[in-house]
Amino acid sequence: MTVILDAQSLTRRFGDVVAVDRATLTVGEGEVFGLLGRNGAGKSTLIKMLTTLLPPSSGSARVAGFDLAREPARVRRAIGYVPQALSADSELTGFENLDVFARLYDIPRRVRDARIAEALRLMDLTEVADRLVNTYSGGMVRRLEVAQSMLHRPRILFLDEPTIGLDPLARETIWQHIEELHSTHGTAIFLTTHYMDEAAQLSHRVAIMRRGAIVVTGTPAALCEELGQRGQAEATLDDVFVHYTEDERESDDTYRETAGARRAASRLG
Amino acid sequence: MTPIAKPPAPDAPPRGSADVFAGDGAPRGLRRASSYAAKVFAIARMETRKLRHDPTELLTRAIQPVLWLAVFGQVFAHTHAIPTGALGYVDFLAPGVLAQSVLFVAIFYGISVIWERDLGIVHKFLASPTPRTALVLGKATSAGVRALSQALIVYLLALALGVRVQVASSSVAGVTALVLLGAALFATFSLIVACLVKTRERFMGVGQVLTMPLFFASNAIYPIAMMPPWLQRLAHANPLTYEVDGLRALMLAGGSSAFGLPLDFAVLLATLAVLVSIAGRLYPHIVT
Numbered sequence: 001m002t003v004i005l006d007a008q009s010l011t012r013r014f015g016d017v018v019a020v021d022r023a024t025l026t027v028g029e030g031e032v033f034g035l036l037g038r039n040g041a042g043k044s045t046l047i048k049m050l051t052t053l054l055p056p057s058s059g060s061a062r063v064a065g066f067d068l069a070r071e072p073a074r075v076r077r078a079i080g081y082v083p084q085a086l087s088a089d090s091e092l093t094g095f096e097n098l099d100v101f102a103r104l105y106d107i108p109r110r111v112r113d114a115r116i117a118e119a120l121r122l123m124d125l126t127e128v129a130d131r132l133v134n135t136y137s138g139g140m141v142r143r144l145e146v147a148q149s150m151l152h153r154p155r156i157l158f159l160d161e162p163t164i165g166l167d168p169l170a171r172e173t174i175w176q177h178i179e180e181l182h183s184t185h186g187t188a189i190f191l192t193t194h195y196m197d198e199a200a201q202l203s204h205r206v207a208i209m210r211r212g213a214i215v216v217t218g219t220p221a222a223l224c225e226e227l228g229q230r231g232q233a234e235a236t237l238d239d240v241f242v243h244y245t246e247d248e249r250e251s252d253d254t255y256r257e258t259a260g261a262r263r264a265a266s267r268l269g
Numbered sequence: 270m271t272p273i274a275k276p277p278a279p280d281a282p283p284r285g286s287a288d289v290f291a292g293d294g295a296p297r298g299l300r301r302a303s304s305y306a307a308k309v310f311a312i313a314r315m316e317t318r319k320l321r322h323d324p325t326e327l328l329t330r331a332i333q334p335v336l337w338l339a340v341f342g343q344v345f346a347h348t349h350a351i352p353t354g355a356l357g358y359v360d361f362l363a364p365g366v367l368a369q370s371v372l373f374v375a376i377f378y379g380i381s382v383i384w385e386r387d388l389g390i391v392h393k394f395l396a397s398p399t400p401r402t403a404l405v406l407g408k409a410t411s412a413g414v415r416a417l418s419q420a421l422i423v424y425l426l427a428l429a430l431g432v433r434v435q436v437a438s439s440s441v442a443g444v445t446a447l448v449l450l451g452a453a454l455f456a457t458f459s460l461i462v463a464c465l466v467k468t469r470e471r472f473m474g475v476g477q478v479l480t481m482p483l484f485f486a487s488n489a490i491y492p493i494a495m496m497p498p499w500l501q502r503l504a505h506a507n508p509l510t511y512e513v514d515g516l517r518a519l520m521l522a523g524g525s526s527a528f529g530l531p532l533d534f535a536v537l538l539a540t541l542a543v544l545v546s547i548a549g550r551l552y553p554h555i556v557t
Binding site (some may be wrong): 047048051052053054073076077079080082083085086087088089091093096099100101103104105106132145148149 | 397
């Protein structure tokens with residue numbers, strides 16, 4: 001399988017705090033990769049590094065064949081990114097939100113409207129395209145953001161907590177749309193989540209982060225089976241997660257992150 | 270729900286990679302310059318769309334220039350306390366109030382960037398292949414558009430108060446250019462402050478501290494000649510002074526520039542260029 005993301009010992013320090021500690025991982029072309037971990041485990045920091053928003057303190061990564069540190073502009077052309085917080089502009093219509101990103105990604109005028117129409121259709125937003133986003137439900141906003149991030153046909157899409165704050169039905173819809181996007185375009189997907197059912201449902205492979213380090217990587221089935229062999233019969237991904245992270249202090253959670261997550265949740269809800 | 274499709278087999282050609290760079294690749298040469306301009310335009314356009322969806326802001330912002338011209342201006346014109354040469358005081362004041370509107374529209378622009386950072390909007394812009402300076406100039410241009418709507422209000426008001434306003438198309442074009450330039454300059458300055466202080470509370474504090482000195486240490490409401498020497502030196506280093514000076518020459522019939530229009534434009538353009546390059550470097554740090 002062609003490798004689309006190859007991170008080697010990626011590390012980020014903030015002063016004395018090591019937010020991401022020598023993270024090494026690969027994602028294959030067309031693969032869906034789930035990154036799990038408690039609040040403050042370093043998931044968002046890792047995603048910020050992989051999307052060129054935050055320079056690593058040490059280590060290196062290649063994304064879509066380009067070096068993260070030396071060719072950030074090329075990396076940006078090849079990736080799509082949906083941040084954890086709600087990032088669609090609520091004072092614009094759905095169409096306007098898509099149009100500005102189509103222009104920023106140099107999508108030629110002759111295909112721009114077709115790309116926007118396709119993204120709207122795939123995310124089931126055609127009917128509401130001309131409404132202001134502040135009239136959308138939380139699930140619709142998220143779908144619009146996924147639509148924004150796929151206009152330029154990225155080779156890998158980064159989704160940071162795509163279903164945070166959504167009700168179960170809206171989550172299910174988001175999953176379906178992500179799966180449809182994946183099967184239509186074969187885009188590799190790198191997602192972070194707190195929800196084990198979501199990770200098990202969507203991901204080909206998952207990695208678990210604890211205090212900035214990746215402690216285990218594997219397919220959900222393999223991880224469950226491995227835990228089963230250690231005596232925990234019928235282990236679920238929940239059990240696997242608890243097994244690897246339970247001794248982590250909850251205070252690693254930062255105020256700003258929690259505030260951000262709550263704000264996203266309240267805007268979605 | 271159907272289980273998600275498995276990744277392609279090892280020997281399968283990577284899907285979708287052929288067309289990824291075909292039409293959407295990084296433009297080169299001349300196309301690169303036009304792509305840069307298109308991105309600045311796309312961001313400015315987005316901001317002006319928001320204004321069109323909700324224009325109330327434009328009306329509330331009109332109140333301040335009304336107070337300065339119709340109240341402050343009338344009172345001081347009556348007392349003849351400020352020597353303004355051949356110009357009446359309200360005439361002298363009108364370009365100053367226009368410059369002030371430009372400053373006030375632009376100087377709090379940074380707070381919207383902090384707000385957008387908190388929402389996650391900035392993250393997505395920074396993860397896109399948009400040059401950082403284009404993001405800055407896009408914001409700066411949209412501040413200019415907002416400022417132009419203020420200019421219209423100040424013009425109407427000035428006409429109503431009997432100010433001898435020049436309406437020749439060349440002078441209107443000159444005023445438009447100065448308003449865009451001045452708003453872009455102060456909006457970029459505001460973005461720099463936002464990138465440094467990073468929170469809304471601190472920004473409000475710093476913004477208040479900066480705005481009034483910029484305004485009072487300029488020739489907006491009194492001539493520089495009236496100032497004590499130390500303040501004169503500050504006024505000469507203040508870009509707002511050159512904005513007002515240019516506006517006074519272009520906006521008024523019988524108005525003249527103390528420094529000459531070429532110097533006014535040169536100072537504003539050079540300052541803008543320096544500020545944009547600084548802001549382009551600082552902008553990515555707002556998310557870290």
